[in-house]
Amino acid sequence: MSAELWYALVGVVLVAAAFGAFMAHTHLLRRLLAFNIMGTGCFLILVGLAQHERAPDPIPQALVLTGIVVAVASTALALILFRRWFAATGRTTLPEEDDG
Amino acid sequence: MNRARAFASGALSVGMAVMLGSAVLTREFPPFDLAVDLAEGIPRSGVAHPITAVLLQFRSYDTLLEIAVLLVAVVVALALRDPTPADESSPESVILDSVINTPVLTSLTMTLLPLMTMTAVYLLWAGAFQPGGAFQAGAVLAALGVLWRVSGRRTGPFAANRWSHVALLAGFAGFLAAATTTLLFGRPLLAWPSSYAGAIIVAIETVLTVSIGISLLGLFASAPAPGDERV
Numbered sequence: 574m575s576a577e578l579w580y581a582l583v584g585v586v587l588v589a590a591a592f593g594a595f596m597a598h599t600h601l602l603r604r605l606l607a608f609n610i611m612g613t614g615c616f617l618i619l620v621g622l623a624q625h626e627r628a629p630d631p632i633p634q635a636l637v638l639t640g641i642v643v644a645v646a647s648t649a650l651a652l653i654l655f656r657r658w659f660a661a662t663g664r665t666t667l668p669e670e671d672d673g
Numbered sequence: 674m675n676r677a678r679a680f681a682s683g684a685l686s687v688g689m690a691v692m693l694g695s696a697v698l699t700r701e702f703p704p705f706d707l708a709v710d711l712a713e714g715i716p717r718s719g720v721a722h723p724i725t726a727v728l729l730q731f732r733s734y735d736t737l738l739e740i741a742v743l744l745v746a747v748v749v750a751l752a753l754r755d756p757t758p759a760d761e762s763s764p765e766s767v768i769l770d771s772v773i774n775t776p777v778l779t780s781l782t783m784t785l786l787p788l789m790t791m792t793a794v795y796l797l798w799a800g801a802f803q804p805g806g807a808f809q810a811g812a813v814l815a816a817l818g819v820l821w822r823v824s825g826r827r828t829g830p831f832a833a834n835r836w837s838h839v840a841l842l843a844g845f846a847g848f849l850a851a852a853t854t855t856l857l858f859g860r861p862l863l864a865w866p867s868s869y870a871g872a873i874i875v876a877i878e879t880v881l882t883v884s885i886g887i888s889l890l891g892l893f894a895s896a897p898a899p900g901d902e903r904v
Binding site: 578581582586588589591592593594595596597598618622629630631632634635636638639642643645646647649650652653654656657 | 678679681683685686688689690693694697698700707708723724726728732733735736739742743746747749750753764808818870885888889892893895896
């Protein structure tokens with residue numbers, strides 16, 4: 574197995590595992606963590622796949638760099654929202670319609 | 674977490690792995706090699722490093738939108754700040770609950786201040802020909818700002834002045850101005866003329882560095898302090 578395929582498959586496992594965790598947990602911090610790991614898996618697939626039998630491709634790398642900055646900004650914003658939500662309601666999960 | 678939920682999410686997770694994995698394994702290869710096209714384009718881009726060339730020359734639209742996303746995130750974060758009006762008026766009452774007041778941190782911050790500033794400038798300058806650039810330099814500046822804030826300074830960005838808001842806007846506004854100025858000369862959006870490309874990219878990156886640093890710091894600074902349970 575070539576190295577770039579290995580990176581891509583590790584990325585696939587990360588995305589799938591984080592997707593499962595995102596569905597399974599309701600705690601907002603756990604969901605945010607899962608969401609971030611899912612994003613990291615996507616970045617790994619993007620960067621890994623782009624260099625098949627060729628030199629590393631700078632274009633996906635630049636796109637991933639852009640993605641990382643957006644991910645950091647949105648994570649920070651989500652944390653601020655969670656803190657305000659916790660301060661306002663004292664809850665760590667969002668209300669669910671059919672919580673059973 | 675109940676059993677049905679755990680089972681459903683496990684099944685979805687496995688399904689996701691199978692679908693994505695098969696997509697990766699059976700993918701088709703593009704008939705062109707973008708890396709080669711890019712390498713041919715580097716000489717007319719104005720910079721020597723391919724990633725910087727992609728970020729600020731060939732795919733600069735992405736970077737423009739990215740700084741816009743960052744700006745929106747900070748504006749929302751600032752809007753969600755503690756609305757107590759007394760805190761806004763005087764620089765003394767900036768929320769300082771998260772301050773770690775030890776002489777070690779204070780002196781360390783003073784030592785790191787010039788070093789980190791120098792590192793940020795170096796990273797910005799290095800971006801033209803090796804890994805580095807506005808985002809890395811901005812992240813270092815933001816880390817410096819976080820240190821400065823945590824060590825209990827009552828001055829600096831987001832204390833009581835309006836300059837931090839100007840610095841927040843400068844990156845996006847400057848980039849947008851540079852992007853649209855090309856239209857006045859009958860060129861497409863964001864298409865810098867080759868002869869000035871290097872200078873324009875350096876200028877944009879410098880403004881972006883300050884803006885990104887201030888934006889990330891703003892996201893940190895607008896989080897409610899620990900233990901602050903006021904509604």
